[in-house]
Amino acid sequence: MEKILEELSRIVGPQYVSNHPEELFIYARDPGTMEARRPDWVVLPDSTEEVRQVVLLANREKIPIVPLGGGLVxxxxxxxxxxxxxxxxxxxxxxxxxxxxxxYALVEAGTSQGMLQAHLQKHHPRLKHSIPDAPPIAxxxxxxxxxxxxxxxxxxxFHSDMLNGxxxxxxxxxxxxxxxCSASPYWFGxxxxxxxxxxxxxxxxTTGIVTKLAVKLFPNRSLNDVEMFVVEDPDLVPDIIRRLAxxxxxxxxxxxxxxxxxWARGFQHVNINYGADxxxxxxxKQKAIRASLQKYRDQKIGGFMPLPPPMKKGLLETPQTSLTRFADVRKGGGFEYVGGIMPVSCFPQAYRQGIVVPPGPASSARATA
Ligand SMILES: Cc1cc2nc3c(=O)[nH]c(=O)nc-3n(C[C@H](O)[C@H](O)[C@H](O)COP(=O)(O)OP(=O)(O)OC[C@H]3O[C@@H](n4cnc5c(N)ncnc54)[C@H](O)[C@@H]3O)c2cc1C
Known part of the structure; x- marks a missing residue:
């Protein structure tokens, strides 16, 4: 074990490798509910070459490696x-x-969502990348x-669809x-x-450690707004999504x-975010969104919820801080994802299956086109 520690220190520098229990403690767990599993070492490489050297060492000694980004999955x-x-x-x-x-933006693999967001806001305000609602260190x-x-x-x-290389x-x-990027200096696709x-x-x-990646960028509209459509019947949600799509x-x-x-209990909500210049x-755009769901309003089985300005402000945040506040089990909050990747038509079934287990604080599904 000491020999491995020495070799790792030689690759990344002694201050970037540890086997101290108090440092391994935090690396043994994520903010979710799974039980802790302690690694033997944690290393923080600073270049593709250092990653490569650690992988070669681990391969030779048959030591498993778990790559870690924000650790927020x-x-x-x-x-x-x-x-x-x-x-x-x-x-x-x-x-x-x-x-x-x-x-596109080309970044090293440990670049956080917050770092790229801040960099674009400062240096390229007309562009943005797609941000998950995870805390910004993801x-x-x-x-x-x-x-x-x-x-x-x-x-x-999906964000994997927005990957260029x-x-x-x-x-x-x-x-x-x-x-x-494998055939040219450009990371365009x-x-x-x-x-x-x-x-x-x-x-x-499990198949490799990513060291660099390029992601697509999109126009950052100067004006942004959000509508919230509400119905009671979950069977209506797929058609609502289809109309909006x-x-x-x-x-x-x-x-x-x-x-x-x-006020939210028992209702299905669809948040509709849109931007304009x-x-x-x-x-x-607001009129078009409202017209697309007029049928439900005429039948009085659905409607747009008036959103007070503070609520609207929260819904327009990226990421939404209201979600991150109760995410961490270690701090007394917490929730678990149950794997919500599914076709839109399965939404009502997934909802019904989801509510038979004791209800967690919230559940949501982002609709990809
Ligand atoms: C409050 C909250 C809200 C969230 N909302 C969303 C959301 O809206 N959308 C969403 O998609 N997710 C969401 N998540 C889930 C999760 O936090 C994010 O998906 C997050 O972006 C994962 O990134 P990470 O850096 O934390 O990954 P990690 O948890 O560090 O890693 C994820 C997986 O990738 C592997 N990995 C990490 N980096 C590398 C690398 N360089 N090479 C190879 N493998 C690697 C890890 O081993 C692990 O298997 C949310 C989480 C929280 C806590």
Whole structure:
């Protein structure tokens, strides 16, 4: 064990490797409800080459490695089930390029959602990336590798669909590039070669450690608004989503239900986020959204909820801080994801199955087109 510690120290520097129980304590658990599993070492590499050297060492000694981004996935995926190394990638957090013309950002794998958001707001205010409602320290890589979703997912798909390319350290220590970056200096898309990203997306870091990635950027509208449509019958939700999707006006649709606060109990809500570059465009979009659901309003089985300004402000936040406040089990809150990736038509069935278990504080499903 001491020999491994020495070798790891030589690769990343002694201050970036630890086997101290008090430091391993935090790396043994995530904010979810799964029981803790302690790793033997935690390492924080600072370059693709350091990642490669650690992987070569682990391969030689047959030591398992668990890559870690923000550690916020809530499903226990970043716990070291068989001990070994937790590789914390947060030092790999450089924003390498923002290509305004070709609409992508190239970042190192430990770059957090908050870091890219802040960088774009400061240096490229006309552009944004799609942000999950996770706390801002969640990394782009960790989220994309679990097919995450966020504030532009309705129009542009899962976050894995917004990936333009990857640099990955394979278990053999070879470094692979996926996408246009493998054949050119540009990270503009996953074509033209066979798309091998599927070997890594949805594999939770078990097939390679991502060190760089490029994500698509989208226009950051100067005006943003949100509507909330409410019905009682969950069987109506798929048609409501379909109507809104056909309109192609919303940036994001989120169907949700919650036993708290009391006004929300027993109702299905669909949040409709949209943006515009002028007041006239915003009004036009609001009218189009309202017209698309007129049928339900005429039948008096659904309606738009008036949103007081503080509530609207909260709903327009990205990420929504109201969610993060009660997320951490270690601090007395907590919730678990039950795996809500499904076709829109299955929504009522999933809702009914979801409510037979003791209700958690909230549940939501983001609708991708
Ligand atoms: C309050 C709250 C709200 C949330 N809302 C959303 C939401 O709206 N949308 C959503 O999609 N998710 C949401 N989540 C879930 C989760 O936090 C996010 O998906 C988050 O982005 C995961 O990123 P992370 O950096 O924390 O990943 P981690 O938890 O660190 O890692 C996720 C997985 O990827 C692997 N991994 C991480 N980095 C690498 C790498 N560089 N190479 C290879 N494998 C790697 C890990 O081993 C693990 O299996 C939410 C979580 C909370 C707590």
């Amino acid at each position: 809530l499903s226990g995926l970043t716990r070291a089930l068989k001990g070994g190394i937790v590789m914390d990638l947060k030092r790999l957090n450089r924003i390498l390029e923002v290509d305004e013309a070709n609409r 990394t782009l890589a960790g989220n994309i590798l679990i097919h995450g979703s966020g504030h532009l997912s309705h129009a542009a798909g 990857l640099e990955v350290v394979l278990p053999t220590g070879e470094v692979a590039r996926i996408g246009s 996953r074509a033209p070669l066979p798309d091998l990203a599927g070997l890594f997306l949805g594999w939770f870091g 056909d309109l192609q006006v919303a940036e994001d649709l989120t169907a949700w239900m919650a036993p708290k606060p009391d 002028s007041p006239a465009e915003l009004v036009w």
